[in-house]
Amino acid sequence: MYEGFTTEQLIxxxxxxEARFAQYKAQNLKLDMSRGKPSKEQLDLSNGMYTQVTDFxxxxxxxxxxxxxxDGLPEMKRIFAQMLxxxxxxxxxxxxxxxxxxxxxxxxAYNHGLLSAKPWSRLExxxxxxxxxxxxxxxxxxxxxxxxxxxxxxxDDGPDMDLVEALVRNDEAVKGIWCVPKYSxxxxxxxxxxxxxxxxxxxxxxxxxLIIWDNAYSVHQFYEENPxxxxxxxxxxxxxxxRVFIFASTAKISFAGAGVAAMAASRxxxxxxxSQISIQTINPNKVNHLLHARFFKDYDGIKAHxxxxxxxxxxKFEAVIAILKKNLEGLNVAEWTSxxxxxxxxxxxxxxxxxxxxxxxxxxxxxLTGAGATYPYGIDPQDRNIRLAPSFPPLNxxxxxxEIVCTCIELVALxxxx
Amino acid sequence: MYEGFTTEQLIxxxxxxEARFAQYKAQNLKLDMSRGKPSKEQLDLSNGMYTQVTDFxxxxxxxxxxxxxxDGLPEMKRIFAQMLxxxxxxxxxxxxxxxxxxxxxxxxAYNHGLLSAKPWSRLExxxxxxxxxxxxxxxxxxxxxxxxxxxxxxxDDGPDMDLVEALVRNDEAVKGIWCVPKYSxxxxxxxxxxxxxxxxxxxxxxxxxLIIWDNAYSVHQFYEENPxxxxxxxxxxxxxxxRVFIFASTAKISFAGAGVAAMAASRxxxxxxxSQISIQTINPNKVNHLLHARFFKDYDGIKAHxxxxxxxxxxKFEAVIAILKKNLEGLNVAEWTSxxxxxxxxxxxxxxxxxxxxxxxxxxxxxLTGAGATYPYGIDPQDRNIRLAPSFPPLNxxxxxxEIVCTCIELVALxxxx
Numbered sequence: 001m002y003e004g005f006t007t008e009q010l011i012x013x014x015x016x017x018e019a020r021f022a023q024y025k026a027q028n029l030k031l032d033m034s035r036g037k038p039s040k041e042q043l044d045l046s047n048g049m050y051t052q053v054t055d056f057x058x059x060x061x062x063x064x065x066x067x068x069x070x071d072g073l074p075e076m077k078r079i080f081a082q083m084l085x086x087x088x089x090x091x092x093x094x095x096x097x098x099x100x101x102x103x104x105x106x107x108x109a110y111n112h113g114l115l116s117a118k119p120w121s122r123l124e125x126x127x128x129x130x131x132x133x134x135x136x137x138x139x140x141x142x143x144x145x146x147x148x149x150x151x152x153x154x155x156d157d158g159p160d161m162d163l164v165e166a167l168v169r170n171d172e173a174v175k176g177i178w179c180v181p182k183y184s185x186x187x188x189x190x191x192x193x194x195x196x197x198x199x200x201x202x203x204x205x206x207x208x209x210l211i212i213w214d215n216a217y218s219v220h221q222f223y224e225e226n227p228x229x230x231x232x233x234x235x236x237x238x239x240x241x242x243r244v245f246i247f248a249s250t251a252k253i254s255f256a257g258a259g260v261a262a263m264a265a266s267r268x269x270x271x272x273x274x275s276q277i278s279i280q281t282i283n284p285n286k287v288n289h290l291l292h293a294r295f296f297k298d299y300d301g302i303k304a305h306x307x308x309x310x311x312x313x314x315x316k317f318e319a320v321i322a323i324l325k326k327n328l329e330g331l332n333v334a335e336w337t338s339x340x341x342x343x344x345x346x347x348x349x350x351x352x353x354x355x356x357x358x359x360x361x362x363x364x365x366x367x368l369t370g371a372g373a374t375y376p377y378g379i380d381p382q383d384r385n386i387r388l389a390p391s392f393p394p395l396n397x398x399x400x401x402x403e404i405v406c407t408c409i410e411l412v413a414l415x416x417x418x
Numbered sequence: 419m420y421e422g423f424t425t426e427q428l429i430x431x432x433x434x435x436e437a438r439f440a441q442y443k444a445q446n447l448k449l450d451m452s453r454g455k456p457s458k459e460q461l462d463l464s465n466g467m468y469t470q471v472t473d474f475x476x477x478x479x480x481x482x483x484x485x486x487x488x489d490g491l492p493e494m495k496r497i498f499a500q501m502l503x504x505x506x507x508x509x510x511x512x513x514x515x516x517x518x519x520x521x522x523x524x525x526x527a528y529n530h531g532l533l534s535a536k537p538w539s540r541l542e543x544x545x546x547x548x549x550x551x552x553x554x555x556x557x558x559x560x561x562x563x564x565x566x567x568x569x570x571x572x573x574d575d576g577p578d579m580d581l582v583e584a585l586v587r588n589d590e591a592v593k594g595i596w597c598v599p600k601y602s603x604x605x606x607x608x609x610x611x612x613x614x615x616x617x618x619x620x621x622x623x624x625x626x627x628l629i630i631w632d633n634a635y636s637v638h639q640f641y642e643e644n645p646x647x648x649x650x651x652x653x654x655x656x657x658x659x660x661r662v663f664i665f666a667s668t669a670k671i672s673f674a675g676a677g678v679a680a681m682a683a684s685r686x687x688x689x690x691x692x693s694q695i696s697i698q699t700i701n702p703n704k705v706n707h708l709l710h711a712r713f714f715k716d717y718d719g720i721k722a723h724x725x726x727x728x729x730x731x732x733x734k735f736e737a738v739i740a741i742l743k744k745n746l747e748g749l750n751v752a753e754w755t756s757x758x759x760x761x762x763x764x765x766x767x768x769x770x771x772x773x774x775x776x777x778x779x780x781x782x783x784x785x786l787t788g789a790g791a792t793y794p795y796g797i798d799p800q801d802r803n804i805r806l807a808p809s810f811p812p813l814n815x816x817x818x819x820x821e822i823v824c825t826c827i828e829l830v831a832l833x834x835x836x
Binding site: 035037038040043046047050051053056063064065066067068069095096097099100103107110111112119121122137140141144145251255256257258276279280281282283284285286287288 | 453455456458461464465468469471474481482483484485486487513514515517518521525528529530537539540555558559562563669673674675676694697698699700701702703704705706
């Protein structure tokens with residue numbers, strides 16, 4: 001860090017940072033970039049769903065207000081099928097939260113068992129692979145069910161597959177892996193074709209090994225479209241068609257808290273899951289499906305809509321990266337990713353400093369995702385990683401917040417040196 | 419049956435019924451009264467929710483389109499709190515399906531354990547009490563989790579409490595009971611004060627005994643309001659505040675498949691449940707909460723709205739009962755209930771005849787709820803009970819359907835005699 005700086009220059013720089021920090025603090029700011037929430041401007045893009053609702057009939061004449069259809073509305077299935085590149089009869093649509101669909105999938109494996117497998121609740125131990133840095137809410141689900149969470153390093157092209165293959169090969173207790181394959185949370189990495197193939201093909205000791213494929217950001221690019229290999233096809237080709245459950249939602253397409261979530265799987269998995277869902281519930285909110293299907297019409301409608309989101313998000317991500325670069329480049333105090341889509345930037349500070357940086361930022365009025373959140377049990381072994389969520393704050397507030405974060409990073413680093 | 423009829427008269431009557439049945443069959447009718455679905459006319463009462471949606475701000479200024487509030491929107495909590503006569507902080511609001519909230523409550527008891535209790539998945543055996551005739555979807559949830567279902571006779575004032583008390587007293591495996599306390603599905607019975615008190619006070623061997631109080635029809639009267647003792651208060655008085663979870667929804671107030679569901683419980687249960695729900699999901703659809711809260715405003719709004727439902731439902735229930743009476747009174751071939759609210763009429767035919775009556779009706783184009791559905795495992799030990807669901811068909815079709823059912827009842831009875 002600070003190579004080529006004299007002791008005097010370091011002291012000077014620290015004093016400058018302290019002065020800047022004091023100024024920030026005096027402003028009593030309240031800036032929140034802790035969660036990947038869409039901004040008001042983004043949400044406004046979909047208000048049209050609720051205007052001019054004249055009737056509630058589906059294209060097949062079904063009254064969406066009434067009971068029925070535990071697997072969701074066909075026209076909404078069609079859109080998800082196009083989006084996820086699977087057949088419509090491989091889709092089940094739920095209510096708003098895809099996280100809830102993932103939780104339920106784990107809960108079903110636990111209570112009733114996947115296909116003909118033994119329920120996980122009957123086993124001594126269940127382990128789950130957690131590519132990290134990753135999504136805290138995924139890890140929290142595994143933890144709630146008492147699983148042992150195993151950290152797997154997240155690389156630029158997906159999880160460290162040598163390690164994954166070694167872990168699943170001989171241990172029957174390793175039952176699955178959490179994946180955000182495109183614009184990964186938080187690094188923005190896209191799983192390479194090789195990684196997708198290896199996940200689909202690898203030999204697992206557990207016959208009911210489960211890939212939870214949280215394709216949350218499949219259409220959320222800022223620039224060009226970035227391809228992702230179709231894992232369902234790869235699993236079929238490899239003779240492991242039942243290994244993967246794919247999840248997606250319109251949370252970051254329409255309304256974050258009132259979108260439509262879906263899951264895709266092999267026909268056997270869908271049939272088996274649906275036999276349980278139709279006992280669990282009567283139907284998801286089909287009126288919400290109908291409003292979405294009418295508003296977006298088809299996959300092309302979704303793609304056109306996502307261009308509007310990109311126009312709002314791109315400048316925010318570019319601003320964050322430009323400010324990080326302007327302040328920190330060459331100092332060797334931090335590294336960051338430059339995602340081509342998604343909702344997060346992963347920031348690595350000097351080892352042992354992430355918690356201090358987050359605390360300092362908080363002191364100056366900037367709320368960041370808690371340090372450690374991106375690792376199993378909330379513990380980052382190196383205390384390095386910080387997740388930045390640039391989507392929610394207006395651009396001017398975001399710029400201010402990142403400037404503050406930069407100051408905090410330098411302050412903590414300079415304190416460490418001296 | 420047919421007391422005072424001569425053999426000749428019986429033959430004549432059978433011939434008359436056969437002729438009538440043949441006529442019905444020739445009409446190729448398709449009448450469905452299998453499920454308790456509201457009619458189009460009822461659903462239309464709430465279309466106003468979706469007109470003139472101008473913004474998505476809650477009364478506290480929360481943007482309902484975005485993430486957050488896993489326990490639901492405060493103004494919707496307030497309405498449910500009034501409806502269920504509990505405090506707002508004893509309420510969690512979900513998506514549309516209260517059945518899903520019940521399933522999840524059972525699943526949580528199974529996976530994570532109620533409060534400090536051992537998860538039921540760790541036990542050798544779990545038994546659940548099923549007052550019958552009762553609701554098939556309740557029993558199906560217990561069955562899916564591999565519980566042993568114990569039938570308890572349903573009386574005019576609730577379940578047979580002598581039996582319930584005897585069953586729970588010494589058997590730790592008996593973990594709970596399914597209750598529809600008001601306008602019970604399918605008999606329409608209202609639990610008496612004495613029954614509610616006994617449920618709240620009874621000694622249970624299982625410390626984590628769970629009353630699932632499915633108060634689905636609390637405001638669904640056809641005539642005067644019918645009081646139901648507040649079980650939460652009774653449980654508190656008895657020193658068993660954590661014994662009951664109460665469920666309700668607007669399914670049969672607003673939209674059957676797109677309403678708002680809620681649960682109420684002790685503050686300890688709410689806190690414990692919410693700590694798990696906030697891992698399971700991010701939030702329920704708050705936009706739907708907002709539309710409901712704005713449309714109904716408060717409990718008085720709900721009550722006024724339910725008078726309109728009663729105007730549609732009352733004539734249907736009265737017609738069914740009048741037709742049953744006109745055709746079958748004095749013949750001793752059937753008995754039926756005359757509910758003061760709710761969605762069902764319970765019809766008991768001669769023992770051993772329910773399946774045949776349902777099959778005959780089907781032959782003539784009338785779909786009824788499957789015989790046996792109102793008992794655990796779908797098996798009515800006496801093969802007597804049939805659930806009638808008069809809400810969905812238009813009045814003229816309903817009249818036709820019930821006339822056909824009456825003919826089928828007589829035909830099956832007359833075949834049995836001869």
